Amino acid sequence: MKLETLRSSLEFLAGSRDEAPTLLTGRYGAALRCCVWIAAIALIYAFCGQSSKFIYIDF
Amino acid sequence: MTRRPFLAFSVAALLFLVALNLLLALWGHRQVYVLKLEKMRAAHSPNLIFLGNSLLDGHLDERAFATAAAPARFTPLNAALGATDPPEHLLLFDYAQRLHPSLRTLVIGFYDFQLTAPDRTQPRDLVGNRMVGLDHRFSLSEVSATYHFDAKGRMELALLRALPMAADRSNAWKNVELLRRKLAAMGMPAVATNSMGRVDDFATLEAGSTTRFDAQARTFLNHQGDWNASYQKIFQQARAAGIRIVLVAMPASPSHRQTYYSRPLWGQYLSTIEDQAQRQQITVLDASNWLPEAADFVDHLHMSPAGVEQFSTRLGRTLASPPAERTDPLDK
Numbered sequence: 001m002k003l004e005t006l007r008s009s010l011e012f013l014a015g016s017r018d019e020a021p022t023l024l025t026g027r028y029g030a031a032l033r034c035c036v037w038i039a040a041i042a043l044i045y046a047f048c049g050q051s052s053k054f055i056y057i058d059f
Numbered sequence: 060m061t062r063r064p065f066l067a068f069s070v071a072a073l074l075f076l077v078a079l080n081l082l083l084a085l086w087g088h089r090q091v092y093v094l095k096l097e098k099m100r101a102a103h104s105p106n107l108i109f110l111g112n113s114l115l116d117g118h119l120d121e122r123a124f125a126t127a128a129a130p131a132r133f134t135p136l137n138a139a140l141g142a143t144d145p146p147e148h149l150l151l152f153d154y155a156q157r158l159h160p161s162l163r164t165l166v167i168g169f170y171d172f173q174l175t176a177p178d179r180t181q182p183r184d185l186v187g188n189r190m191v192g193l194d195h196r197f198s199l200s201e202v203s204a205t206y207h208f209d210a211k212g213r214m215e216l217a218l219l220r221a222l223p224m225a226a227d228r229s230n231a232w233k234n235v236e237l238l239r240r241k242l243a244a245m246g247m248p249a250v251a252t253n254s255m256g257r258v259d260d261f262a263t264l265e266a267g268s269t270t271r272f273d274a275q276a277r278t279f280l281n282h283q284g285d286w287n288a289s290y291q292k293i294f295q296q297a298r299a300a301g302i303r304i305v306l307v308a309m310p311a312s313p314s315h316r317q318t319y320y321s322r323p324l325w326g327q328y329l330s331t332i333e334d335q336a337q338r339q340q341i342t343v344l345d346a347s348n349w350l351p352e353a354a355d356f357v358d359h360l361h362m363s364p365a366g367v368e369q370f371s372t373r374l375g376r377t378l379a380s381p382p383a384e385r386t387d388p389l390d391k
Contacts, residue, residue, distance in 0.1 A: 034071045041075070045224070049232030055263060056113065056142040057233060057256040059091045059187035 076224070083223035090230065092188045095140050096196060099154060104161045105136035107378075110148045110293070111168035113141030113255060114309040118362050120371035127375030139168065140188050141255065145289035146178055146205045147191045152293050154196060156300065165297050166378070167290070168309045170360070171266065171319070172275050174332060175284050180206045182215035186229035193219055193226050205289065251358075258358040265315060265359060269322060276324035280331060294339065305342045305378065306332075310349045310370055312356040320347055349373055 009024055011017040013036060024033055087093065095116075109115050116139040125133055136159070138151045148167070155162060167174075185192045192202050199220065203213045219226045240257075244250065251258040266272035278284070285291065297304050308329070311320060319325060329345065336343045350356070355366030362370060 030067060034068065034075075037068075037072065038075050041072075042079075045228070046231050046235050049228060049235070052229065052232055052236075054233060054236045055256055055260045056187065057237065058254055059142060059230070059233070 080223045083227045087223055087227060090190070092140060092191050092194070095138070095151075095188075096154065096191070096194065099136060099138055099151070100158055102136045102159065103134075105134045105155075105159055106161050107133045107135045107164040107166065108152070108155050108159075108162050109135060109137045109139050109166050109168065110152055111139035111309070112143050112170070112173075113139075113361060114170055115139030115168040116141040117254070118367050118370075120368050123368050123371040124375040127372040128379035131379035133164070133375070133379070136162075140191065142188045143191065144178065144180065144189065145173070145287045145293075146180055147189055149205055149289040149293050150191050150197055150202070152296065153201070156296065160300075162300070162302055164303045164305065164378070165293070166305045166307060166374075167293075168307045170309050170311070171272075172279065172328070173287070174290055174306065175279050175287055176275070178207065178288055182206075182208065182212050182219060185216075185219065185226075187233075190226060192216075195220065207288070253357045253361070255358075255361065261358040261360050266319060269318065272319050273322060273324045276322070276328040280324070280327055286335075294341065298340075303342070304340075305344060306336060307374065308343070308345045308347045310355070310362060310366065311347045312359055313351060313353050315359065316347060344374075344377060346370065346374065 005021055005023050008017060008021040012020050012024060013033075020029065023029060109119060115137065119135075119137050119139070121135050121137055124135055136155065138155055140147060140151065143151075152165070180189075180192075191197075192206065193216075197205075199213070199217060202208075203216060206212070206216075208216060255261075266275065286294065294304055329343075333343045349370055350362065350366045355363055355369065357363045
């Protein structure tokens, strides 16, 4: 059941499912969706500089 | 998605971005360049200022220097900042002059063609310690003029100064890079590192080939080039304030001297620099051969602690002695 919910949540977030699963609906669901996108923004922000060449690392 | 949840998400995202920027702005007070600016502010009536990059930042024993230069009663302020270029040196000098009218001597440590290479900084280059250019101690117009930014550059600069998230991006990336290096080192032979980074990485800051090195010297000599624009302004300001200017060719490792400084074109370049400096009452001191041992360096560029002490003592002694008593060939 939990795996099924996780799977449907990931599918909804990734855009392959139209209906939001119960985990992502309602007041708490909206907050959870916010958290997902915040985490995505934070990860993109931290990892988008991978092509930068660091020589000095002491700044 | 209906309009209401969309608005709620937008507000939440906006709040998150504002919070992130506020956190980064607070965290920014602990950055190396901010600490340097604070150190400059806290200095008590210095009469000598050092400007330069990592060859001097953390690589000058101020106590050994002041002791060796005791007769001259120097109170040094080391404003050199690692991984910076001449425009940042100009900003740091401006700041020091604003804070300390007591300054009477300016010492600039240089390496290779640093004194004459043109500035080509773009707003996107202002990362790491070069973020001095984004600090609010300096006005937008002052920074734009220092870097010669056009209207688009000024807009980018204003945006970077307003958004810590954009300005501080390289600090976040640096931590990811450190994590990546830690993971990559697992189970692998140890790579030589020092406090500034990986030893081998600093070799990439050298010219790379003698052909390229000679080409840089030839470009300057053929076009009768002048000082770098930022240094030119520093010299003007220093002269106007009655500050004595000393340019120091920083100690170079034996391999660097053998590969690059033994080139005839380097001799011609340095000699031209010396003539140019002499005409403008600027002292040039060639310290590139002061440390003959490879053990005096921790990588291709930077001095070891023992090298730092040796260099600082000799520099202090040399600057404190009257010009007639100096023995260095380029020191007039």
